[in-house]
Amino acid sequence: xxxxxxxxxxxxxAWMVWDGLKRSNRTDEVEGYxxxxxxxxxxxxxxxxxxxxxxxxxxxxxTGQAYATGxxxxxxxxGLPLAMILLSVTVVPFFHRAGVYTAYEYLEQxxxxxxxxxxxxxxxxxxxxxxxxxxxxxxxxxxxxxGWSVPTTVLVLAxxxxxxxxxxxxxxxxxxxxxxxxxxxxxVVAAVVVLVASLPEQVGFGDALSLAGATGRLQALDxxxxxxxxxxxxxxxxxxxxxMLAYFGCDHSQVQRYLTAKSVDEAGHSLLMSAYYKIPLQxxxxxxxxxxxxxxxxHAPPMLFNRAHEAAVAAGPRAEEYRALERDFQAAIAERRVxxxxxxxxxxxxxxxxVNAIRAKAVDLVRAVSGDVQYTDVNYVFPTFxxxxxxxxxxxxxxxxxxxxxxxxxxxxxxxxxxxxxxDFYRRHxxxxxxxxHYLRVSKLATIGWGLFACVVAMSASNQGxxxxxxxxxxxxxxxxxxxxxxxxxLTKRATAAGxxxxxxxxxxxxxxxxxxxxxxxxxxxxxxxxxxxxVGMTISLLPPRTAQ
Amino acid sequence: xxxxxxxxxxxxxxxxxxxxxxxxxxxxxxxxxxxxxxLEAAIVLGLWWFGRAYS
Numbered sequence: 001x002x003x004x005x006x007x008x009x010x011x012x013x014a015w016m017v018w019d020g021l022k023r024s025n026r027t028d029e030v031e032g033y034x035x036x037x038x039x040x041x042x043x044x045x046x047x048x049x050x051x052x053x054x055x056x057x058x059x060x061x062x063t064g065q066a067y068a069t070g071x072x073x074x075x076x077x078x079g080l081p082l083a084m085i086l087l088s089v090t091v092v093p094f095f096h097r098a099g100v101y102t103a104y105e106y107l108e109q110x111x112x113x114x115x116x117x118x119x120x121x122x123x124x125x126x127x128x129x130x131x132x133x134x135x136x137x138x139x140x141x142x143x144x145x146x147g148w149s150v151p152t153t154v155l156v157l158a159x160x161x162x163x164x165x166x167x168x169x170x171x172x173x174x175x176x177x178x179x180x181x182x183x184x185x186x187x188v189v190a191a192v193v194v195l196v197a198s199l200p201e202q203v204g205f206g207d208a209l210s211l212a213g214a215t216g217r218l219q220a221l222d223x224x225x226x227x228x229x230x231x232x233x234x235x236x237x238x239x240x241x242x243x244m245l246a247y248f249g250c251d252h253s254q255v256q257r258y259l260t261a262k263s264v265d266e267a268g269h270s271l272l273m274s275a276y277y278k279i280p281l282q283x284x285x286x287x288x289x290x291x292x293x294x295x296x297x298x299h300a301p302p303m304l305f306n307r308a309h310e311a312a313v314a315a316g317p318r319a320e321e322y323r324a325l326e327r328d329f330q331a332a333i334a335e336r337r338v339x340x341x342x343x344x345x346x347x348x349x350x351x352x353x354x355v356n357a358i359r360a361k362a363v364d365l366v367r368a369v370s371g372d373v374q375y376t377d378v379n380y381v382f383p384t385f386x387x388x389x390x391x392x393x394x395x396x397x398x399x400x401x402x403x404x405x406x407x408x409x410x411x412x413x414x415x416x417x418x419x420x421x422x423x424d425f426y427r428r429h430x431x432x433x434x435x436x437x438h439y440l441r442v443s444k445l446a447t448i449g450w451g452l453f454a455c456v457v458a459m460s461a462s463n464q465g466x467x468x469x470x471x472x473x474x475x476x477x478x479x480x481x482x483x484x485x486x487x488x489x490x491l492t493k494r495a496t497a498a499g500x501x502x503x504x505x506x507x508x509x510x511x512x513x514x515x516x517x518x519x520x521x522x523x524x525x526x527x528x529x530x531x532x533x534x535x536v537g538m539t540i541s542l543l544p545p546r547t548a549q
Numbered sequence: 550x551x552x553x554x555x556x557x558x559x560x561x562x563x564x565x566x567x568x569x570x571x572x573x574x575x576x577x578x579x580x581x582x583x584x585x586x587x588l589e590a591a592i593v594l595g596l597w598w599f600g601r602a603y604s
Contacts, residue, residue, distance in 0.1 A: 074596065081589045085582050213603025220596040268578075275585045279592055 001145065001387065001395060008396025012183070012403060013160050019179065020164025020172035030439045033169035034101055034419045035260050040171075042266035044178050046273030048412070049248075049257045050281070051177035053274070054184060056138040056406035058285060064378030066289025070217025074286055075231045076523070077279050079241030083248060084275035088268035091249040094490055096264045101423040103255040103486075110489040112497035113428070118504055119482055120424035123252055124417060126478040128450070131413045132457025138406040139458060141383040142399070144306055154458045161407040162451030165414045166444050170260055173411045180404035187401025188284055190394050191386070195291035198389070200298050202341065208294040214345055215352055217290050230521040239523030242530050246479035248274075250486050253416040292385050297340045299389070303329045303359060305380035309366045316369045322362070329358045414454070418446040477515060480529020481507030487530060488537045496541040503537025 027033040040048075065073050100106045104123065108116035139153040148156075164172045199208055212218055222232045229235065248254045248271065261267035303326055304310040313322050336351035359377070367375050386398045422443045431438070485504045488495035511529040514520050520528075 071596065071600075078589075078593070081585050085585060089578070209603045213600075216604070218603045219600040221593070221600060272581060272585065276588065279589065283592075 001399075002392040004392055005396030005399065008393065009399050009403065012400035016176050016180070016404075016407065017160045017164050020168040020176050023168040023171040023175060027167075027169035027171060028440070029436050030422075030443060031101075032171070033440055033443055034256070034415070034423070036169070036171045036174060038260060039262050040174055040260045040266075042261060042269040043273070044174055045257055045261045045267065045270035047181045048174040048177035048260075048408075049254060049270055050274055050278065051181040051184070051405075051408035052253060052257060052412035053247075053278070053409070054181070054281070054405055055134050055409035056141070056402045057134060057409075058282075059184070059188070059402055059405050060137050060141055060379055060382055062282070062285050063289035063292065063382040064380070066217070066286040067293045067381045068378045070212065070215070070290055071220035071283075071286050072222060072231045074220050074279065074282055075222065075233055075236035076240055077244075077282055078233065078236035079238065080244045080278050081275040083241050083244035084271045087245065087249045088271045090490060091255075091486065092258060092267045092271065093264050095255060095259060096267060100259070102420050103250055103252050104420065104424050107485065107489060107500070108428075111495075111500045115485065115497060115501045115504065116424060117429075118501065119250075119485060120420050122478045122482060122504075122508070123250075123420055127251070127253060127413055127417055128453065129457060131410055131417065131450075131454040132460075134406060134409045134413065135454055135458035137379070138402045140379060141402055144308060144380055144383055145387050145399075147308070151459045154455050157403060157406060158410070158451060158455050158458070161411050162414065162448060165411045166447040166451070169443075170256060170415050170419075173408075173415050174257070174260060176411065177408045180408040183397075183404040184401045184408075185281070187398045187404075188288055190397060191288050191390070192284065192291065194390055194394065195288065195295050198295055198299070200341070203298065207343070208291070210343075211297060211340055211348070212290050212294055214349060215293075217293060226521075227524055228519040228521055230523065235521055235523040239521070239525075239527050242483060242526035243479055243523060246483035246526055246530070250482040251416075251479065252420050253413045256416045256419055257412065289382065292381060295385065295389070298337060300330075300333060302384065303362050304366065305377050305384040306366075306375075307384070309370060309375065313362075313366055313369050318365060318369055322365055325358055325362050325365070329355065329362070332358060410454070414447055414450055417450040418443055421446045421450070477511060477525070478508070478529075480511055480526035480531075481533050482529075483526065484530040484533025484537065487534055488541075492538070494541055495537055499537040499539070499541030500533075502540055503533040503535075506536040507533035 098106045104116045104120040143150045143153040258267040332354045339347035484507050485500050488500050507529045510532045511525050
């Protein structure tokens, strides 16, 4: 990497820490630290909501998935706009009127302490692992680029983020999110411009789309109704709706964002910003991945995008086998390029299939030699493009954008983990009466503690298949059940504390059974969890109370 | 006495104003919701057309 690119990355990191710490003088009480004194404008909260959701996983994993399979991933977001509308008129007013610090505090007001504690515990379990994966994604990228170890990279990324989150509180998180969101969008737009400008003279943008379309990459919608297919229109609209309702309505990493808004209306507007812009933004990111595929039709791609693995295999006991594959690969991509330039659709598709088959053999070889059976090449596609094909200066901007995406998500999650730890556990169960200064001090310690713990998780979660799916799978273990218990709380007055508590346990048990015992795709787990909690919870609630003997 | 009447009238006016503001807010919200759903429908239709046109 060029010195200018490094300078941009270092300047970005310094700016974020400085900007975050600038906010620390306004966080001298717990409400300021965790809720910004409920004072933020809707547009800042809205950008913070979007930045928290748009992680480095979105940049690295989604572009990689689009490179490999195209636009299909967009179906994941089909339920989001409706979810935002529903949340802005239901959950948001409830939380604001209840005056709570955390989403789970409301469950005690409505049901009892054990339901609140169990829900908060589920959040902590799910979010901790998710935070680890969120930190791991850019660490994989940077370590592949500069040759650092993954643990070193995790620390370089996490330490500045933990510093400004721990000392600046949620205000630092929200205002750095705003800046980070602009850096991310600028980076993606820059990548799209470079990709379009890199097309050969004789290949127009329409030709590029035709080539991508011929391989099925522009087929965004899959109308088949299948429980085992991960991304379909139905899993997106129905399973995705429940996932988004749960994520934005019950996951404190998002609820905390809109609790910082200065009024109910501003909180509602902040969510509607995602309803307007999330799908278009996601389409822009997916388009980037598809354009990277087109780019590599006319510029020689590496057989493996992870150069570290490639070097290890090439120097290992099966090096000769690898070299033979490399020769076949070079021949196949040369023929594919000729067919693409000649617009010979049949020959192009044949050669593309051949290229994919050779690459699959190379990936299998890596798995066999390294023993890493989870290895997937898609996470390295976009980083490789950035570092080898983008001009000096823009490489730094793109790396900064990846840092921004990772830090915005991780900081929001870190702040929410500390908030739930202190408000729902420490202040509720351990030290019930203490000065505000005491809670503020332990809140900062909790933020630092969770940051360290997340680093450890990140170091062991850096290679678990497609990263975007890993984090969503983790979330889907818990989200449906959490949503179910909030539905019981908000939608019906007849649900009892016992119904909510045992319904939540039943929902979790059923989701885990489905996750490990069936091939039902993870998006459906959210629907299953919510339905089971509501059904079991209402059944128990409607049972006649036992009378004393 | 007059002051009380005036206050009542003021109170009535502000209640009316609040009611009108609430109605306006509901109408605005409804318009925003419809806009969002129409935008999503347009995106889905666009994706469907796009997939067909470039397949």
